Amino acid sequence: MAPGTTSQINAMLVVDDLQVRYGGVLAVAKVDLHVGAGEIVALVGGNGMGKSTTLRAIAGLNDCDRGSIRFDGAAVEHVPAHHRVTLGLSLVPEGRRLFPRLTVQRNLELGAYTRHDRGEIAESLDRALALFPVLKDRRTQLAGTMSGGEQQMLAIARGLMARPRFLMLDEPSWGVAPKLVTRILDAIQAVNAEGVSILLVEQNVRKALSIAARAYVIQTGRIVLEGAASDLLDDDDVKKAYLGL
Template sequence: MLEIKNLKVCYDDVLAISDVSLQVEPGKIVALVGGNGNGKSTTLRAVAGLNAAAAGSITFNGEAIHRLPAHKRVPMGLSLVPEGRRLFPRLTVLRNLQLGAFTRMDKHEVLRGIDEMLDLFPILKERATQLAGTMSGGEQQMLAIARGLMARPKLLMLDEPSWGIAPKFVTKVLEVIQQVNQTGVSILLVEQNLQKALGIAHYGYVIQTGRIVMQGKGQDLLNDDSIKKAYLGL
């Protein structure tokens, strides 16, 4: 579904990622893990069209997209839930969901999508008329994921979904990611919590200083001695 080949991204003249190649197969959860500042978020932003590719290619469903503007990638089936959630804090839960479907013209289907999101995230049904900025971090993350799903993506990209939320919500968010995947949506998950991410991923990539240094099945990476030593302190 998604194929990145030898991707290079720069911020001004500073190299952010130098050589990233990865694939996401249809219906799979793929985790991109590694320490802070190694290029995880930059990779997602490049796929979404928010960072320009200086070299390499990005192909989605067989079509090269690395030169397309971001707003043309969303209707193709790409949706990014950014780090820090980036909700509209002074708008209600319902209004945030509606804005997630901004590129869609099928109004009746949008209303049905909202109903589906409120069923998938019961807490949002309780908070439907509440301002997004007044909710807890975990509740906001649920809303951010639901808003991303309102675009009806084929591939949902999640950037640090466990960032800034209580441990009990981290478990719930991961369960929701698996639920969403079971509906047929592919997932590209960027997560600093390596153990949690690889625990649910079908396949994983480890990025270090802008390069992919390891890859394999999620559980295989989780059980790898070098991963345990470098990232889990074991």
């Protein structure tokens, strides 16, 4: 086993032979991947390759056609999405999906929709705002009036309000000014340092691989390559053939 990798058997998340269709369209043909406790793992690939569909299937927002998804050793592929959230599995969706006409504060509160303990929710709110202090100043502002980067921070903070142990992020650098992308990646690393395992989807491959320990490359719905992020970045053939670098 290479350094930095985790035994698949003991991994927090294990996806085995996943297949997902939209009607007749095969969006994910065969995805096998795992994420160990405490890891940051990247899933990279071009537009339309099946990245979002994979994350949505893990979150329970798309049905699987075939395959299994195990979280903490238990099969969850038939568990409803909101229950997966209570198990500790959270998705920050592509395009952020905020409520633009609600305040920052209200968007954050909605992230805690599966929780009931007000004291604990308030504690999560404090932690989320500590991670992104800019949101603290904007609590009463409507989400839709903020910049792309600030909205992405809000989307991540909202995802954290579910108190996940496993967080999936779908293209967090999308629509974000370059100078804020680094800020967002730093925040993802800070979340990870607090013990949250991360599955990160990005088209910004170099950035994703700079914070991930391992990565999977997906092409037309199939994992075609996996390895240590540093090995993928060091391999010129891999960079040309798969990563568009």
